[in-house]
Amino acid sequence: MIDPSAHLIPTRRQVLLGGMGAASAALLAACSVTGNSSKGSGGSGKGTLQALFMQQAGYSTDDVNAMLGRFHSANPDITVKPTFVTYEALHNKIVTAAAAGAYDVVLIDVIWPAEFATTSIVADVSSRYPGDWKTAMLGGALATAEYQDKFYGVGWGMDTKFFYRNSQQLKQAGVADGPLETWDDVLAAARALKSKGVVKFPLAWSWSQAEALMCDYTQLLGAFGGTFLYDSGKLAINTGGGVAALQWMRQTIVDGLTNPASTTFLEADVQKTMNEGQAAMGLNWTYYLATSKDTTQSKVAGQIEVQQTPAGPSGKRPGVNGAMALSISSGSKNQDAAWKLIEHLTSEQELDKYASSALPIWKDSYTKPDVVASAPATFDAAKAQLDDMILRPGVKNYNAISQAIQVELQNALLGKKPAQQALDDAVKTATPLMQG
Amino acid sequence: MADLAQDLVTTHGVSPPGSAPPPTQRKWTRRPGWTATLMLLPAAVVVFGVVVYPMLRTLLISFFEVNSAVATSTPFVGLRNYADILADRAFWSSVGRTLYFTVVSTGLELTFGMAIALLLNAPLRLRWLFRAIVVLPWALPTVVNGAMWRGVLNAQYGSLNALLTQLHVLPDYHSWLGTPFSALNMLVIADVWKTTPLVAFFLLSGLQSIAPDIYESARVDGAGPVRSFWSLTLPLLLPSVSIVLILRTIDAFKVFDLVYVLTGGGPANGTQTIAFFTYAQAFSNQRFGFGSALADVIVACILVLSAIYLRALRRGEMSVL
Numbered sequence: 001m002i003d004p005s006a007h008l009i010p011t012r013r014q015v016l017l018g019g020m021g022a023a024s025a026a027l028l029a030a031c032s033v034t035g036n037s038s039k040g041s042g043g044s045g046k047g048t049l050q051a052l053f054m055q056q057a058g059y060s061t062d063d064v065n066a067m068l069g070r071f072h073s074a075n076p077d078i079t080v081k082p083t084f085v086t087y088e089a090l091h092n093k094i095v096t097a098a099a100a101g102a103y104d105v106v107l108i109d110v111i112w113p114a115e116f117a118t119t120s121i122v123a124d125v126s127s128r129y130p131g132d133w134k135t136a137m138l139g140g141a142l143a144t145a146e147y148q149d150k151f152y153g154v155g156w157g158m159d160t161k162f163f164y165r166n167s168q169q170l171k172q173a174g175v176a177d178g179p180l181e182t183w184d185d186v187l188a189a190a191r192a193l194k195s196k197g198v199v200k201f202p203l204a205w206s207w208s209q210a211e212a213l214m215c216d217y218t219q220l221l222g223a224f225g226g227t228f229l230y231d232s233g234k235l236a237i238n239t240g241g242g243v244a245a246l247q248w249m250r251q252t253i254v255d256g257l258t259n260p261a262s263t264t265f266l267e268a269d270v271q272k273t274m275n276e277g278q279a280a281m282g283l284n285w286t287y288y289l290a291t292s293k294d295t296t297q298s299k300v301a302g303q304i305e306v307q308q309t310p311a312g313p314s315g316k317r318p319g320v321n322g323a324m325a326l327s328i329s330s331g332s333k334n335q336d337a338a339w340k341l342i343e344h345l346t347s348e349q350e351l352d353k354y355a356s357s358a359l360p361i362w363k364d365s366y367t368k369p370d371v372v373a374s375a376p377a378t379f380d381a382a383k384a385q386l387d388d389m390i391l392r393p394g395v396k397n398y399n400a401i402s403q404a405i406q407v408e409l410q411n412a413l414l415g416k417k418p419a420q421q422a423l424d425d426a427v428k429t430a431t432p433l434m435q436g
Numbered sequence: 437m438a439d440l441a442q443d444l445v446t447t448h449g450v451s452p453p454g455s456a457p458p459p460t461q462r463k464w465t466r467r468p469g470w471t472a473t474l475m476l477l478p479a480a481v482v483v484f485g486v487v488v489y490p491m492l493r494t495l496l497i498s499f500f501e502v503n504s505a506v507a508t509s510t511p512f513v514g515l516r517n518y519a520d521i522l523a524d525r526a527f528w529s530s531v532g533r534t535l536y537f538t539v540v541s542t543g544l545e546l547t548f549g550m551a552i553a554l555l556l557n558a559p560l561r562l563r564w565l566f567r568a569i570v571v572l573p574w575a576l577p578t579v580v581n582g583a584m585w586r587g588v589l590n591a592q593y594g595s596l597n598a599l600l601t602q603l604h605v606l607p608d609y610h611s612w613l614g615t616p617f618s619a620l621n622m623l624v625i626a627d628v629w630k631t632t633p634l635v636a637f638f639l640l641s642g643l644q645s646i647a648p649d650i651y652e653s654a655r656v657d658g659a660g661p662v663r664s665f666w667s668l669t670l671p672l673l674l675p676s677v678s679i680v681l682i683l684r685t686i687d688a689f690k691v692f693d694l695v696y697v698l699t700g701g702g703p704a705n706g707t708q709t710i711a712f713f714t715y716a717q718a719f720s721n722q723r724f725g726f727g728s729a730l731a732d733v734i735v736a737c738i739l740v741l742s743a744i745y746l747r748a749l750r751r752g753e754m755s756v757l
């Protein structure tokens with residue numbers, strides 16, 4: 001006879017599975033769906049801060065570490081532990097770290113405030129803004145971290161894409177010295193460079209499937225008289241200047257003026273290509289001029305000149321706003337100390353020291369002879385370009401919208417679709433995302 | 437007789453007729469093997485923490501609309517995320533690309549792996565050295581492999597272009613990652629280069645388990661090397677081939693890191709595999725509910741693929757190989 005009570009005795013497998021099931025149920029029931037329950041707080045104003053920065057373009061790792069060193073000297077009670085990631089990894093690092101509240105201070109791009117504000121990833125710091133900042137700071141810097149009349153950070157280094165040209169190569173091609181004022185002038189110069197065999201592909205662009213492509217397109221869209229959005233908030237890139245700009249971009253590839261590998265390039269690739277002397281002209285951020293002069297990185301040191309972005313058929317020549325901002329994570333338990341750090345890093349005194357890497361956010365800096373002297377050509381170009389900035393749409397789903405547009409821009413650049421059809425398709429895909 | 441009854445009680449839980457019932461509340465912790473369970477418990481906790489719980493949580497999130505990593509409002513949407521996936525053209529495109537990548541890379545890895553395994557099994561001088569060299573690509577982390585190939589394939593300063601133009605194979609530099617189809621094939625090459633050694637070593641272990649006598653018998657019967665390969669080696673290697681096929685198919689189906697480092701999903705989404713699509717939706721676009729549903733779909737696809745292979749293996753259908 002089988003002992004009936006034996007059925008009451010759980011097997012090991014039953015014990016383990018039961019335990020896992022019970023633990024899962026308890027854990028799943030105990031948490032919200034996102035598992036996040038932490039709220040931020042001001043904290044004691046001292047202690048350790050975790051800060052997330054970008055390791056390329058703008059301020060270098062060494063620059064940031066020097067700034068942090070001075071901050072620690074002035075605030076010995078606060079220790080900052082910086083983390084540096086590439087721009088491509090920055091957004092997702094902020095998102096994934098948000099649930100754990102891993103960072104107190106994060107560097108955000110000008111295109112993210114809407115997303116991070118509506119998803120409560122960064123804190124509203126409007127009440128911390130001193131009154132005089134709104135008049136002392138450049139308009140573009142203020143707009144960098146602004147969403148729906150609230151501030152979600154402080155601009156940290158103004159940036160826009162300037163036009164760089166290799167004066168030596170242009171001279172060899174017989175192009176008159178001085179800035180190329182229009183994109184037509186650029187095309188004429190490119191044809192001269194190609195026909196005289198100075199360089200095989202005179203133009204290099206960062207047209208990889210990435211935000212870099214959006215920056216270049218935005219700048220050309222503005223020059224060709226286009227606009228991202230209608231006043232109603234609907235996408236308008238498939239009309240007028242939006243289409244003309246893309247047709248122009250594609251044509252430079254067809255004509256052999258643009259390096260066809262540009263569709264795989266980021267800004268760093270444009271930098272390398274120009275520094276190797278394999279392209280004579282290109283758009284890039286402020287930091288590029290300094291690297292072009294560095295003989296350890298450049299074969300054309302001293303030959304690269306910076307100028308304001310050329311004008312398009314519309315006569316306009318806006319620069320894309322590529323500024324970044326420092327924000328406080330909503331989940332930070334030490335927001336007072338985090339604000340002290342942001343105040344220090346964005347101070348006029350600190351930013352003036354690195355004006356050749358990234359342009360200062362303070363209007364005063366542009367009137368200081370010693371600051372202007374650190375990068376006179378850049379300041380000269382910036383004077384006009386920073387006054388006329390073009391913004392990419394400040395909407396919550398910008399990333400998804402940008403991805404949809406990038407794919408269709410590439411379809412047109414690769415000749416898979418005509419520009420009009422590509423942009424119509426981009427608008428069709430992106431329009432539902434505008435509602436979010 | 438009493439001894440026999442006691443034996444029955446202790447070994448089979450059987451009560452002899454007329455005997456008093458045994459104590460019913462014997463502690464389960466005294467059952468044989470419980471020590472082994474206790475020793476396995478740490479591993480079970482780890483598996484629970486890094487596999488079971490995340491999978492259950494992913495499944496849970498897939499039924500909600502979660503649009504922030506710190507969302508407080510997460511409406512229940514039932515199966516809507518799954519319905520959205522099925523209606524998403526980008527999803528189906530990524531499935532197509534993933535299948536292409538999986539079939540081509542696994543096929544090439546199996547072919548090259550077999551060739552290398554046969555070579556390494558041959559009585560060569562310095563065979564140990566060749567084996568050590570062959571394993572090197574597999575020893576590289578995938579991210580490093582991706583970064584290396586990005587350098588090799590770079591259109592402007594990549595070593596592949598330099599080599600091919602200097603050998604006059606190409607008249608000009610070529611943008612290997614410049615078009616969607618070419619970029620997808622470059623991903624396949626990078627994956628094949630890294631993973632073929634693993635396949636080769638799996639197959640080599642299978643080859644070494646085949647007794648040399650049967651080749652001798654086949655030779656006496658007049659079978660040449662080609663006939664021996666098709667009639668002896670391949671059928672006897674079938675278990676190893678099956679394991680490799682399952683492992684590599686699953687691995688290739690969820691390829692992510694290579695795409696992330698080498699192409700970022702471009703150009704024109706031409707290398708956006710299903711895993712990369714999931715990543716972009718979940719983290720770049722903060723659609724965690726949708727992304728979780730996608731992750732569950734990947735798991736389901738892999739389960740289906742594994743089930744098909746295993747069933748085919750049991751039925752002997754794999755002998756078509």
